[in-house]
Amino acid sequence: MATDARTLELRELVNKKYKYIDRKWDAVFWITAAFVVGAAADITKQLFAGDWDFWTDWKDRQWWPIITPFAIIIIGSALQYIQWLAWRFPTGMTYTAVAMFLATLIGRWIQWGAFVYYPMNFVWPATMVAAAIFADWVLLKTKSFVLTSIIGSMLFAFTWWVSNYVPLAPYLQPAEWMDRVITVADIQGIEYVRSQTPEYLRIIEHGSLRTFLGETQYVSLIFGATVAVAGYWVGQFIGRALAIWPIGRFMKKW
Amino acid sequence: MLRRYRRYLWAALVAGALVVSSALPAQAHGERAQEAFLRMRTIGWVDVAFSKDTVRQGETFTITGTAKILDAWPTNLAKGNPNTGYIAVIAPGPVVMLKERTINGVSAPSRIDIQKGRIYEFSMTVAGRRTGRWHVHPSFSVKGAGTLLGPGQWITVQENPDGFTNDVKLVGGGTINLENYQLTFTWIWLVITFLIGLAWMIYWTVPKRTVTNLAVTSQIPLNTDGMAYGLITKKDHRNMNWFAIGTALLLVAGWLYQANAFPTKMPLQVIQFAPPQPAIAEEAVFAKAAGANAQYDSATKTMTMEVDVTNSGSAPMELKEFTAAYLKFTTGTTAGPGVLVAAPQATVDPGATTKLTLTMKDPVWEEELLVPIGESQLLVTGIMVFENTEGKRNLTEVEANLQPRFE
Numbered sequence: 160m161a162t163d164a165r166t167l168e169l170r171e172l173v174n175k176k177y178k179y180i181d182r183k184w185d186a187v188f189w190i191t192a193a194f195v196v197g198a199a200a201d202i203t204k205q206l207f208a209g210d211w212d213f214w215t216d217w218k219d220r221q222w223w224p225i226i227t228p229f230a231i232i233i234i235g236s237a238l239q240y241i242q243w244l245a246w247r248f249p250t251g252m253t254y255t256a257v258a259m260f261l262a263t264l265i266g267r268w269i270q271w272g273a274f275v276y277y278p279m280n281f282v283w284p285a286t287m288v289a290a291a292i293f294a295d296w297v298l299l300k301t302k303s304f305v306l307t308s309i310i311g312s313m314l315f316a317f318t319w320w321v322s323n324y325v326p327l328a329p330y331l332q333p334a335e336w337m338d339r340v341i342t343v344a345d346i347q348g349i350e351y352v353r354s355q356t357p358e359y360l361r362i363i364e365h366g367s368l369r370t371f372l373g374e375t376q377y378v379s380l381i382f383g384a385t386v387a388v389a390g391y392w393v394g395q396f397i398g399r400a401l402a403i404w405p406i407g408r409f410m411k412k413w
Numbered sequence: 414m415l416r417r418y419r420r421y422l423w424a425a426l427v428a429g430a431l432v433v434s435s436a437l438p439a440q441a442h443g444e445r446a447q448e449a450f451l452r453m454r455t456i457g458w459v460d461v462a463f464s465k466d467t468v469r470q471g472e473t474f475t476i477t478g479t480a481k482i483l484d485a486w487p488t489n490l491a492k493g494n495p496n497t498g499y500i501a502v503i504a505p506g507p508v509v510m511l512k513e514r515t516i517n518g519v520s521a522p523s524r525i526d527i528q529k530g531r532i533y534e535f536s537m538t539v540a541g542r543r544t545g546r547w548h549v550h551p552s553f554s555v556k557g558a559g560t561l562l563g564p565g566q567w568i569t570v571q572e573n574p575d576g577f578t579n580d581v582k583l584v585g586g587g588t589i590n591l592e593n594y595q596l597t598f599t600w601i602w603l604v605i606t607f608l609i610g611l612a613w614m615i616y617w618t619v620p621k622r623t624v625t626n627l628a629v630t631s632q633i634p635l636n637t638d639g640m641a642y643g644l645i646t647k648k649d650h651r652n653m654n655w656f657a658i659g660t661a662l663l664l665v666a667g668w669l670y671q672a673n674a675f676p677t678k679m680p681l682q683v684i685q686f687a688p689p690q691p692a693i694a695e696e697a698v699f700a701k702a703a704g705a706n707a708q709y710d711s712a713t714k715t716m717t718m719e720v721d722v723t724n725s726g727s728a729p730m731e732l733k734e735f736t737a738a739y740l741k742f743t744t745g746t747t748a749g750p751g752v753l754v755a756a757p758q759a760t761v762d763p764g765a766t767t768k769l770t771l772t773m774k775d776p777v778w779e780e781e782l783l784v785p786i787g788e789s790q791l792l793v794t795g796i797m798v799f800e801n802t803e804g805k806r807n808l809t810e811v812e813a814n815l816q817p818r819f820e
Contacts, residue, residue, distance in 0.1 A: 169642040172629050185623040189614075219681045244635060246626040247644045249653070250617050257610040260603070275506035276543050280596040286603050288610035289660050295613070296657045299650065302636045321664050326602045328671035329595040331678035333584040337513060337522040341682045346581055347591060349522060351507040357499035357554030359524045363681050375680070 189254075197258030200234040201266065204259070210362070212263075212285055213271070215330045216348030218323070219363035220376040225383040228316035229390035231259070231287045232294075236394025239298060239307070241402055249299035252315070256291035260284070281347045283326065290319035308391040316384035444550075444562045444739070449785035450792050452738040455490065456553045457481040457796040458563040459736055459808060463549075466566060468541040470573035473512060476502065476551050477536045478563065479693070484530045485794050485812050491557030497685070498527035500535050503550040503562055506543075508570065510579065513538035517688040526687035527555070532808065534691045541570035542577070550739075564739040585677050602667065609663070613656055693806055699726025700761075700799035705813035707793040709784050714776040715748075716784070718793065718813050722769050724761040730801040732759045735771060737795030738783055748774040761799075784815075791815040 204212060207230035211217045232252075239251030263284040271282045297311035298304070330344040348361070364375060444452070461478035468474050482495055500521070502511055514521050514537045527533070537551065550565035579591040629642055638645040705720040724730050735742045735753050742753035756770045778784050785791055794812045 166641050169629050169632065173626070173639075173643045175625070175628070177625060180625055182622065185618065188624060189618055216681060245630060246623055247630050247639045248617050248621075248623070248626075250614060253610050253613045257607065257614055260607050260610070264603075277507055278592050278596075280591075280594055280599060283596075283599050283603065286606045288606040289664060292610065292613055292656060292660050296653055299638065299645070299653055302638050304635075318664065321668060322606060325664075325667035325671050326595075326599040328675045328678060329598070331680070332675055333677060333679050334589075335582050335584055338520040339522050339682075339684065340584055340679075341522060341684070342679055343581065343583075343589070343591070343594070345522075345682050350510045350512065350579065350591065352502055352504050352509060352511060354501075354503045354506075354552070355560065357501065357524070357556075357560060359497045359499055359554070359556045359685075363683065365683050 193254070193258040193261070196234065196238060196255055197262035200231065200255050200259035201262045203234050204230045204263075206230075210356075213282055214348060214353075215281055215283070215327065215344040216342075217361060217363060218285075218327050218330075218344070221364035221379045222362055224316070224320050224376070224379045225386055227285065228290075228312075228319050228383050228387040231319070232312060232315055232387050232390040233394040233397065234259075235287070235291055235294065236308075236391045237398035237402065239295065240304065240395055240398035243298060244403065249295040252291035252294040252298075253288065256286070256288040260286055260288060277351055278347075280330075281351055285319070285323045287315075287319055287322075289322040290315040293318050304395060308388055308395070312387040312391040313384040316387040317380060320380055320383070445782045448788050449738075449783045450788055450790040450794070451487065451490070452561065453783065453785075453794040454483055454485045454487050454792065454812070455555070455558065456561045456563070457483050457736055457794075457808070457810065458551075458739055458741075459734075459796055459798060461551060461564045461739075461741075463566045463568070465568075467569040467571065469571045470541050470544065470577040471579075472573070473538050473540045474568070475536055475538050476549075478534075478551060479691075479808070480533045480535060480551075480553050480563065481796060481808055481810070482527055482529050482531055482533075482553075482555075483794060483796075483810055485792075485810060486529045490559075491555055493529075495527055495529060495555045495558060497524055497556035498533075499524045499554040500533065500537070501552050501554065502537060502539055503552045503560070503565075504547055508541075508543040508545060508547045509549060509568065510540045510542050511537060512540050517691045519688050521686075521688060523682075523684040526685060528687075532691055532694045533688065534693070540579075541568070542579075544570050544572045546570075562739060564741065605663070609656070609660055613653075616652065616656075693808065696805050696807065697726070698807060699724060699728075699801060699805070700730055700797070700807040700809045701725065702797055702809045702811040705793075705811050707813035707815045709778065709786070709815065709817075711779070711784075713774060714779060715772060715774040716778050716793070717773075718771040718811075720769055720771070720797075720811055720813065721766055722761055722797075722809075723766040724763050724801075726801055726805075727763050728801040728803045728805075729760055729762050730799045730807075732761075732769065732771075733798045733800050733806075735773070735795055735797050737793060738781070740775075740777060740781065740783065742771075742773045742775070748772055750775045750777065786815070786817045791817060 208227040211223045235252035235255035238255045242248045242251040271277045294311040294315045298307045333340045459479040465474040546569045549568045551563040554560040580588050701723040702720050707718040709716050744759045745752040754772045761767050797809045799807045
């Protein structure tokens with residue numbers, strides 16, 4: 160099939176050599192933006208879902224799967240829009256996940272570990288990397304933000320839960336303590352003193368959720384996936400209205 | 414000009430360093446920040462004792478005492494009706510660990526149902542964890558009100574030359590060290606997922622240009638991947654499919670691993686119950702206090718309280734101590750720190766009503782900001798501990814109007 164002139168022109172433009180713009184620009188951008196993106200994503204997560212991410216004994220089967228995917232998908236969605244729009248890179252969510260993981264890890268290690276000496280197996284951060292890969296993959300395949308918001312977000316929430324349930328599982332084992340049988344995570348929460356967080360402030364499942372045959376976990380996952388769709392569009396608003404639109408006001412062509 | 418700004422910058426850096434380096438370490442838990450009447454009208458602490466003040470890592474000490482939710486509980490806290498509480502330990506982080514807790518003789522791992530006027534005898538076994546000298550308090554947290562501190566003590570935790578573990582017994586068998594249980598596996602898992610994400614990013618950002626793509630993407634619709642122009646190729650699609658498949662397989666492998674390695678799991682637990690009342694709560698009430706007034710003399714650092722005390726029992730009773738917030742004054746004959754002098758005498762005969770004058774000469778009232786002059790409620794509230802000759806004890810609440818002296 161004959162290729163039209165415009166296609167050829169754009170192909171040439173993809174490979175064009177610029178006099179003043181070389182790969183150093185790319186490196187500077189990706190590396191410096193990682194600090195901002197990581198910080199933004201970590202702060203957003205802490206504001207909405209902080210305690211659920213800080214402690215193993217907050218990672219329950221009702222609130223944790225509902226609140227955390229919503230909190231962490233927002234900035235990733237904004238970056239997805241920006242990076243797809245600007246470069247056709249299906250990397251926004253994964254870039255956010257990688258940067259946020261580094262920011263969270265450093266924060267957890269220094270603040271919770273070195274400064275106040277909480278054991279790391281009590282305060283390990285959840286990961287969103289695997290979930291982000293699937294969300295970016297869905298964008299690559301569908302090329303549609305609407306479809307990504309539905310399929311990608313739901314896949315994101317579910318994958319996020321699976322990828323964090325694996326490291327959480329050992330702490331859900333029953334243990335004998337104070338004449339009771341409670342989980343290892345519960346023991347961590349009680350033994351490792353949290354002076355300003357009395358136990359009644361722990362927002363976890365109390366058994367009031369009506370479940371299908373006792374399957375609290377899956378009811379919460381489905382609801383969490385739905386809430387993540389809403390979170391995705393919050394991120395899209397941030398990316399479109401707060402990031403791209405202001406730039407477009409100053410650029411002649413976008 | 415540049416030299417001038419450089420000088421300003423250096424000056425700012427030096428000033429900042431001086432400010433930061435001259436900061437004193439934090440020495441307390443901010444208990445004085447709470448208003449005096451709040452601290453005194455909420456929880457009364459009696460007989461708080463620490464069994465040791467020096468332990469090694471892993472070695473335990475106990476904190477015992479009695480906490481009473483006063484009938485004078487303010488109506489502006491927890492809507493005047495405290496119903497959920499948590500007795501624990503306040504420390505600068507997990508420098509100590511709570512190993513065991515009983516309330517009114519019953520093991521209490523978590524929160525309890527509470528009621529105004531009730532008494533909670535607690536015993537907490539605490540283990541040293543981080544070496545250093547730490548100020549530790551028992552605490553009573555009340556939902557809707559916050560955390561109220563009891564009397565604190567400095568505890569020194571020394572290094573344990575034999576090492577230190579925090580052992581917990583699993584129901585399925587085996588003992589784990591909670592300090593580092595499964596930490597290696599957790600890190601390996603998080604790092605592997607991180608590396609997959611990093612590989613994804615390297616795939617897209619290293620071989621392909623980023624910034625200059627904008628020249629092309631700005632001319633094509635949003636819902637195209639630019640395959641016709643070489644932005645994304647069929648090979649990219651195939652490689653990303655492999656990434657997704659690989660990630661899915663990793664998750665499946667992880668899921669199967671946790672299902673096999675940890676087959677027995679349960680949800681996080683919520684434990685809440687109302688502990689039984691202690692024996693002292695069932696004792697017959699023989700001591701009553703009413704009509705109290707208090708004065709504070711700043712010049713001599715003396716709090717004086719007058720209170721009408723009635724002994725409705727059949728045996729003489731003696732005032733043993735007075736506590737207010739986390740302060741404790743024991744009956745004695747010579748005024749001084751921690752001493753309460755009762756006039757005309759500490760003993761009240763059966764059937765008698767006596768106006769007792771309690772004199773507490775101690776600068777601690779001012780040091781702990783427990784003299785409520787300048788606050789919206791001029792009240793001094795506390796517990797008078799009476800003991801009769803039959804060995805029975807009453808914890809009698811007293812609330813005195815403080816008459817300020819403005820000079």
